[in-house]
Amino acid sequence: MTGRRGPKPPLVAEKRTKAAPAKRKSTKPTRRKKAAPKRRGLLGTIIWPFKWLLILFWRIFWRGAVVVTLLIAVGVFFYAATLPQIDELVDGRTRGSVTLQDAYGDTFAWRGDQFGGMISADAVSENLHDAVVATEDKRFYWHFGVDFYATAAAMVRNFRNGGNPLSGAGGSSITQQTAKLLCFGRPFDPDTWEDEAAYEADCRRTTLWRKVQEAVYAFAMEARYTKSEILTIYLNRAYLGAGSRGFEAASQRYFGVSAAQVNVPQAAMLAGLLKAPSSFAPTRNLQVSQDRGATVIRLMQENGYLSEAEAANAQANPATLSEAARARAGGYFADWVMDSGPNFFTDGTTEDVIIATTLDPRIQTAAEEALTFIFEERVREGSEAQAAIVVMSADGAVRAMVGGRDLTVSGAFNRATQALRQTGSAFKPFVYGTALDLGMSPFDILLDAPTCWTTPGSGEWCPRNYTNDFQGEVTMVEALQRSLNIPAVALSELVGRENVRTVAENFGIVSDLAQGPALALGASESTLVEMTGAYAGILNGGSAVKPYGLVELRLIGDAEPLLTATGGIRERVIQEDAARQLTWMMYQVVEGGSGRRAAIDGWEIAGKTGTTQGARDAWFIGFSGDYVAGVWMGYDNNTPLTGVTGSGLPADIWHETMVRVLGGLTPTSLPMQVPAQAQTPLAQPGEGGDGLGFTPQEADNIINDLLRELQNNGG
Structure with a gap:
């Protein structure tokens, strides 16, 4: 059974509202509003055509x-x-190096690139x-x-x-x-x-x-x-000048200390060399190097490495060279020693070599100072004349060598060892030495008068004395004392020209000697070191010497030497008595003859002057009881010297050298033998009499005795 629960709803759907139809869009395109042109500016206008190039470049x-x-x-x-x-990589050498030490074991020169060790x-x-x-x-x-x-x-x-x-x-x-x-x-x-x-x-x-x-x-x-x-x-x-590779070598070279020990001024000088090592090397120009070091000190301060006070102190005390580096000694000598050793251990060495030498830095300095003094004080400004000096001991050990007026060079022409020059009257002692060795006496008479000699192919030769006058009869000692030419030639012909040549060659004159009678007057050429070595043979009593500078050569780190001295005293050339008498005759040359300007107060000095024809060469070679010294002066192009003879500027240079060498030493007597007739000293030429310390009658008796002796001996 059902009941009614109220009225029934109508059987119809809810009313739907119908939407209005959408408007149809127009198919006609809409016209857009035209944009205003963009402003490019002047630069943009210029670049715009090349925009694509810029893009391509990018x-x-x-x-x-x-x-x-x-x-x-x-x-x-x-x-x-x-x-x-x-x-x-630390050692950049492609060759070895040579360190040269003087007679006291101190380094004085370097050759090749020096490497002081890493x-x-x-x-x-x-x-x-x-x-x-x-x-x-x-x-x-x-x-x-x-x-x-x-x-x-x-x-x-x-x-x-x-x-x-x-x-x-x-x-x-x-x-x-x-x-x-x-x-x-x-x-x-x-x-x-x-x-x-x-x-x-x-x-x-x-x-x-x-x-x-x-x-x-x-x-x-x-x-x-x-x-x-x-x-x-x-x-x-890094190369730092003077053959130094690396800062250790340079520090040792310039300052004599390790690179681990250099102070601020020394460090600044070394660092300053990096810009121009050869130009700024302190051995070349210390002032320039110091100026560059001052710039480095300023940079060190600017970069905070030095305080203002430290920089000021360093600027006020610039670095200086060590004594060995400061001494300009040894350039010519070092070159000569390098040439005297085997090339594979000197210039061509691939090893590090030490060469001990005979150089005495004190004597070297004396020779350099003497040469500088004479050219500054007594030679006209602008003169291009040159000079050379050699000092050696009686055994041929060379103690000093100056090969020219420029004392700072290395590898230059050495006039002491390379210049072959005519010796002039400096050759005459070998003539008189030959005569004495053959038994003649310093008081044998020679004739100084106009004389001519004829040689095959050369015609007649008539020498003259430098003074163009003649002395007549003179003794041998007086002829040597006055450096007379005619008696020297006559004596050479008397004792035998070949004998004179043999004596000279045995004393060490290895250059070609003249064949004619002009041999006696020094027409032959020789070097200064040869001539000085020959005179050393006279000083040591008549034995030849070979001049030498190299004492020992060894590799760094080796105790045993690879090479030892090959020079020194050799065979006897003339008898000792003859050498001692010749020394006495040469002593008279300095005491009262042509070599007076070489005399040194308190010392016995023997020597001989030499001037060549045309005055192209001037020599003085002499010795004390300890040292032999030779001086040559001339022009490299053989231009004649003006107003210079061996008794002049060369004797002055010799004197100035030996005054410095002998200064402070105890005088040593010459090893000379005074002839019996000369117990009274010879008078100086021009003092009257016959030049000897005898009365005219005594002199005549001596002369007559000597003439008779010569006749009896076939002279």
Whole structure:
């Protein structure tokens, strides 16, 4: 049963509202409003046509940069992989070196590239480390091999100064400089380079490609080594003038101390050499080197390595050379010693060699000072005349040698050993020595009168005395004392020209000797060292000597020498009595004859002057009881000297030399034998009588006795 529950809802759906139909869109395109043109500006207007070129350039540039970066990376990897251990790089020598020591064992000269031994950047003096970094690469510890800022700044300066950005200051970092020192890993090849100088010049050559190669090699070094190792290579291979390779060698060369001990001024001077080693070398011009050192000190202060007070103190006390480096001694002597040894241990050595020599630095200084004094005080300004000096002991040990007026040169023409010059009357002692050895007496009579000699092929020869007068009958001693020419030639012919030649050759005159009678007047040529050595034979009693300077040659580190002295006293040439009498005759030359200007108060001096025909050469060679010294003076081109004879400026140079040499020494007597007839000293020429210390009657008796003796002996 159902009930009604109220009215039933209508059976119809809810009324739906019908949406209005949408408007149909128009198919006609809508016209857009035209945009206002964009303002480009003047620059944009100019660049706009080339926009596509800029885009193209950019695309090429960044792709090229990627390629270059990859190539650099490959180059860095290649170089880094081929770089050896640091120990193989610190010594840059391709040849050995020679260190020359004087008679006291002190070093006075070097030859070849000197290498003082490896010193690391950690062991070097802090002063030197700071000076090098402040001067050469103040951002060394901050870059990766190339200081781009410094390089760009240097290129700008170069462009402003000369127009070529790659020419001039390069702004290279220490790493880049080390790369050049290593020549980018290329060793010296004699088939590629003419010599080592050409090799080094090629390694330093600057081109755009070389700068790129340098940068790549620098990056590789930074990748392979630490900063300390790179600096160590640099400190050991840099050239610092005067043949010094590396700071240890240079420090020893200039200051006589290790690079680990140099003070601020010394460190500054060494670091300053890196800019121009040869020009700034203190042995060449100390003032220039000190000025450069002052600049380095200022840079050290600016970079915080020195306080203002420390810099001021260093500026006020610049570095000076050691005594050995300061002494300009030994240039000519060192060259001569090098030539006297075997080439494979001297100029051509591949080992490090030490040569002990006979050089006495005190005597060397005396000779140099004497030469300088005479040319400054007694030679006209502008004169191109030259002079040479040799001082030696009686055994031929050369104690000093000056080969010319320029005392600072090395490898120059040595007038003491290389100049062959006519000897003039300096040859006459060998004539008189021959006569004495054959039994003649200093009081034998010779005739000084006009005389001519005829030689085959040369015709008649009539020599004259320098004074153009004749003395008549004179004794041998007086003829030598006055340096008379006619008696010397007559005596040479009397005793035998070949005998005279033999005596001279045996005393060490190895140059070709004249064949004619002019032999007696020194027409032959010889060197100063030969002539001085021959006079040493007279001093030592008549035995020949071979002048020598090399005492011992050994390799560094070896105790046993490879070579010892080959000079010294040799065989006897004339009898000792003859040599002693000849010494007495030569003593008379200085006491009262042509050599008076060589006399030294308190000392017995013997010697002989020499002047060649036309005064092209002037000599004085003499000796005390200890030393023999020879002096030559002339022009290199054989121009005649004006107003100069052996008794003049050469005797003055000799005197000034030996005053300094003998100063402070106890006088030593000459080893001379006074003839019995000369117990009374000879009078000086021009003092009256016959020149001897006898009455005229006594002199006549002596002369007559001598003439009879000569007749009896077939003379």
